[in-house]
Amino acid sequence: MALNDQRRSSTGGFDPWRGQSPAGSERRRLSFNPVAQWDPPVTHEEPPVGVVETSKSKRIAQVAVAAIYCLLAAGPVFGYAAIKPVLVQEGVYRETCTKQELRDGVWVCYEQELRLNLMFTVAAVSTNVCALPVGTVLDRFGPRIASLVGVAFLTLGSLFMAFAAELPFDGYIPGYFFLALGGPFVFISSFQLSNTFPKYSGSILALLTGAFDTSSAIFLGYRLLYQGTNGSFTPKKFFLCYLVVPVFILLAQIFLMPAQSYKTISELVAQVEEEPPSATINGDHRTPGRRRGRESVTSEITALLGPKKADKRVAVEDKRANQSGVYGAMHGKTALQQVLSPWFVLITLFTVVQMLRINYFVATVRTQYTELLHSHSAGVQVNEFFDVALPLGGVIAVPLIGIVLDHTSTPFALALLVGLATLIGAFGVIREMWAAYANVCVFVIYRPLYYTAVSDYSAKVFGFATFGKVYGLVICLAGLFNFTQAALDTLTHRTFGNDxxxxxxxxxxxALFVGILLVGFVWRKSYTLSREKLEEEAEDAREVLMPDADEDAVEGTHHNGTA
Known part of the structure; x- marks a missing residue:
């Protein structure tokens, strides 16, 4: 979930990064499409909605309702560690166990563990790969249609999960798969609501991102309810009740949410600039009325942005861009040139390894610590702590993410990620309870920081003109590589005897090897880019000063000649 780059995108006209883009994207509509080009809107598409045309109370209601349904539907599948014990207790895939395993009374057998983890792996992969079709649908048909597609997937997923035990085929994997598909359609479609109040766009995106991170607590709440009722509130009852969520989103889209995305500030500014106040229509002079309309739009833009002047905003953003150290490294290059560069290859390798580690830990936290601590009850204790810490970590990490990405260089941010990842790996091999708690605490902070830092890197290095295609490809490849999680399960259970x-x-x-390569490369390039920039500034300074020096020399010669 790409908080930093999305925050800048929502105020496109005042973003110096866009202004410096060779593609000149500051006049173009904000796009969520990872595969399409930055083409002008085609004639059949409806134009974006103007913020000034919607009342303030309605915009507040839209943001509040979006936060609620993102909390309920954006990413509940990532609460897999919480619902997995319920599925095990309900005997899901228990038929795959051997007679010996059943006689031994193991909590979860080998084949059962593989099938359950495959369910989560398919969901995690589909969530990442889904970014490609979501962007296409959102750009072409608008947020309402995209959200309604999400509603359909959430409904299918709930029905499959509710009746999976009664179906003649395996309904759990497709059920979890559809739930995973529905989340991105609903969540990504809500990003455009950051334009409802541009002055608070960062806070709105933080709210929506926090709702996504916290949505993993939905299955935690259900597990607690399941345990509190001694198993009488079965998965069938829960997922039938969960159908209220897609119905709620459907009603919100029909009666409250905009059919098309709100205009960005850049589009409002363009509207003012492109409409001359003295224009006439068919000889009918309407100067006073058009001038009043123009002044009204201008005052609305000022009210939306707040009293902070645009030039001051630009200065702040420009300082952050320069502080990055790698901003603009691949701007102006084609997507193919960017994909073939070390900038792309290294960040993709890093993302592949880290995403695999993250999803593998989420899927196996209980079984790992049951073996590490040689106690099933200790594994349960760590699992329950993880279920609570995961959604909370996403919320707590928001200010940390802002500080790291807005006030430090990109090499530092990547080095911090590598350091935290190494710390998680070190804690993961220590057979002590304190190390388990420490591991969980670092992990739940690292996870949202990692996702946001990768998108921030992509925006700064590759630029917004190709951001969707390049970043979408990074996440897509990393998601597909998550299928190797089954191989890790096989190694753990068969080759290493569950250790x-x-x-x-x-x-x-x-991860440490790939991380060192990435940080070393980016730090070296940051140093090189900094030197090149200083040399360019020195050259520009000489070009400015030399004409004055030549003029002074000519004047001095003239005076000497006359004397």
């Missing part, structure tokens, strides 16, 4: 330490060490060493 998670060897696999954790493999992941630790691989």
């Amino acid at each position: 998670p330490v060897p696999v954790n060490i493999i992941l630790l060493v691989t």
